[in-house]
Amino acid sequence: MHLDRTFIAIRERGLFDTLDLSLQVCRLHAWPLLGALALGAVPFALLNYLLTDWILPGDLDLAAAEEVSAVVLRFAWTMLLLVTLEAPLAAVCVTAYLGQAMFLEAPRLREVVGDLGRCLPQVFWCQLVGRGVFLGLLLAVLIPRDSLYSGQEVFLALLCLAALVRRLTAPFLNEILVLEKAPLRAGRTLTVTAGQRSRLLHGAGAGSIMNLGLVAAVVAALLTLSAFGASLCLRGMLLENWSWDVPLFRVGVPLSLWLTVLFLSVARFLAYLDLRIRHEGWEVELRMRAEGMRLAEEGP
Amino acid sequence: MPAAGLPIDTTIEIVTPENITFHYQLAGPFRRLPAYVIDVCLQALLLVGVALLAAALAIGIGAASWAIWLLAQFLLSWFYGGLCEAYWNGQTPGKRLMGIRVLAANGRPVNAYQAVLRNILRVVDTGPLISAEVLGGPPVPLIPTFAIGLVAMACNRRFQRLGDLVTHTIVVVEDRPWLPGMAPIEDPRAVELAEYLPPDLRVSRSMARALSHYAERRRFLSPARRREIARHLAQPLLTRFDLPDNTSYDLLLCAMYHRLFIADHGDVAP
Numbered sequence: 414m415h416l417d418r419t420f421i422a423i424r425e426r427g428l429f430d431t432l433d434l435s436l437q438v439c440r441l442h443a444w445p446l447l448g449a450l451a452l453g454a455v456p457f458a459l460l461n462y463l464l465t466d467w468i469l470p471g472d473l474d475l476a477a478a479e480e481v482s483a484v485v486l487r488f489a490w491t492m493l494l495l496v497t498l499e500a501p502l503a504a505v506c507v508t509a510y511l512g513q514a515m516f517l518e519a520p521r522l523r524e525v526v527g528d529l530g531r532c533l534p535q536v537f538w539c540q541l542v543g544r545g546v547f548l549g550l551l552l553a554v555l556i557p558r559d560s561l562y563s564g565q566e567v568f569l570a571l572l573c574l575a576a577l578v579r580r581l582t583a584p585f586l587n588e589i590l591v592l593e594k595a596p597l598r599a600g601r602t603l604t605v606t607a608g609q610r611s612r613l614l615h616g617a618g619a620g621s622i623m624n625l626g627l628v629a630a631v632v633a634a635l636l637t638l639s640a641f642g643a644s645l646c647l648r649g650m651l652l653e654n655w656s657w658d659v660p661l662f663r664v665g666v667p668l669s670l671w672l673t674v675l676f677l678s679v680a681r682f683l684a685y686l687d688l689r690i691r692h693e694g695w696e697v698e699l700r701m702r703a704e705g706m707r708l709a710e711e712g713p
Numbered sequence: 714m715p716a717a718g719l720p721i722d723t724t725i726e727i728v729t730p731e732n733i734t735f736h737y738q739l740a741g742p743f744r745r746l747p748a749y750v751i752d753v754c755l756q757a758l759l760l761v762g763v764a765l766l767a768a769a770l771a772i773g774i775g776a777a778s779w780a781i782w783l784l785a786q787f788l789l790s791w792f793y794g795g796l797c798e799a800y801w802n803g804q805t806p807g808k809r810l811m812g813i814r815v816l817a818a819n820g821r822p823v824n825a826y827q828a829v830l831r832n833i834l835r836v837v838d839t840g841p842l843i844s845a846e847v848l849g850g851p852p853v854p855l856i857p858t859f860a861i862g863l864v865a866m867a868c869n870r871r872f873q874r875l876g877d878l879v880t881h882t883i884v885v886v887e888d889r890p891w892l893p894g895m896a897p898i899e900d901p902r903a904v905e906l907a908e909y910l911p912p913d914l915r916v917s918r919s920m921a922r923a924l925s926h927y928a929e930r931r932r933f934l935s936p937a938r939r940r941e942i943a944r945h946l947a948q949p950l951l952t953r954f955d956l957p958d959n960t961s962y963d964l965l966l967c968a969m970y971h972r973l974f975i976a977d978h979g980d981v982a983p
Binding site: 437650 | 720721722723724738739740741742743744746840841842843844852856858859860863866867868870872886917919920922923926927930931933934938941942943944945946948949950953
């Protein structure tokens with residue numbers, strides 16, 4: 414492994430450059446990235462399917478139903494909240510894959526999962542409990558099915574908002590836990606804990622992180638709408654069917670959301686690298702370490 | 714992985730027929746989007762202006778003012794981008810504000826034919842269009858998804874949408890990269906330490922590049938971080954040069970930089 418030979422050119426980048434580069438990375442590593450996302454996202458997608466099945470049941474005829482827009486919007490909104498909450502945990506394999514792919518030409522998903530296994534308890538603890546994924550799922554289970562609006566839904570929305578704010582101020586938690594392998598507790602050693610590392614990293618680039626978060630939110634909205642629109646169009650052109658129906662929403666909405674999650678996870682990884690380059694001279698460190706290793710190999 | 718094992722980047726190299734190499738940073742969809750939004754807003758403002766003018770003229774020329782408005786709408790929607798790019802050397806007002814420019818794929822300025830055609834073909838890139846039927850309207854494809862343009866740009870290294878692929882154009886960022894000169898070494902101890910280094914000091918090209926990179930970036934790093942970074946290379950070098958273990962890692966790398974890039978080049982700063 415050559416530390417100064419990475420699959421992405423290591424240099425400082427602007428916000429738009431990072432997003433554009435994410436597109437290139439998604440194209441060149443499309444299949445492994447989709448595989449890595451599927452590992453985390455499929456269980457959540459199935460869970461979401463079960464949790465939202467009652468809002469938009471498969472046998473509902475949208476053409477004949479009253480208050481179609483209210484039903485569809487409620488389904489899309491609940492799905493959006495759930496996917497937003499679950500996204501960082503579902504995309505943890507994507508982060509692990511990208512971390513390995515930086516230095517290895519083609520890491521296998523099995524290796525990625527093996528490497529991830531060691532830090533998975535910390536990730537589960539921080540994301541599932543700390544960032545409210547478990548609570549969100551619990552609230553989704555408790556939504557009463559006989560009323561159009563409920564307190565649980567309001568709480569779910571507030572929880573999602575709180576998670577987004579937390580993510581806006583400290584978005585690189587996955588990277589700290591999975592790539593830097595920072596422990597949650599230092600124990601008796603002088604190891605930097607995940608919390609300390611998070612404060613150090615996110616404190617250094619608070620302004621740029623906030624900008625990235627806001628732009629990412631706009632990009633996410635546009636990408637999701639574009640992907641959903643394209644799926645609607647494809648179905649319309651192929652099947653000559655331009656009407657709203659249940660399968661379109663049950664498949665189209667989550668698929669568009671998860672594809673956006675994949676793109677944003679890649680963008681977040683690249684933003685993490687950029688932050689480390691800008692504030693910690695990470696690219697210099699890689700070069701120093703690579704040269705040091707070459708010297709050590711050459712001998713005295 | 715990209716061709717020839719090169720790392721993925723958003724920059725390209727263009728070699729002109731005169732054998733001059735230019736490096737350009739490409740503008741992808743996300744950098745181009747704000748420029749497009751600015752241009753769309755400007756077109757809308759112009760249309761509102763023409764509509765007001767047509768309304769004022771309607772008293773004098775009657776229904777012909779409606780024709781003026783329709784003509785203006787046609788010209789603005791189909792030729793605004795093309796004419797701007799043809800006359801402003803590959804820029805529209807939005808592109809100028811965002812610091813991007815359209816170039817021919819060989820690095821030459823874009824010509825009028827390319828500018829107009831790539832803008833006319835934009836309509837394809839905004840597709841597939843969703844039928845207005847989904848909103849209860851007539852069966853007319855009306856609502857853009859921009860998915861064709863996005864997929865086209867994602868599928869090639871130069872972020873070319875279909876209009877760019879047909880007309881052989883690219884969109885580049887106008888930022889001029891900041892080229893650092895010789896990194897200043899302020900600490901006189903580094904110059905002193907350089908004298909203790911072996912007189913026949915020679916390093917590999919990659920190490921010279923690493924030292925130069927370190928000297929250029931070290932002033933943006935805290936002393937603790939400098940030490941942490943420099944340790945990886947300085948520790949084996951201390952052993953090799955037989956220097957005391959308590960020598961500052963940062964100082965050693967600065968001394969080597971001074972020796973290789975300043976002293977041995979006779980370019981000593983006063």
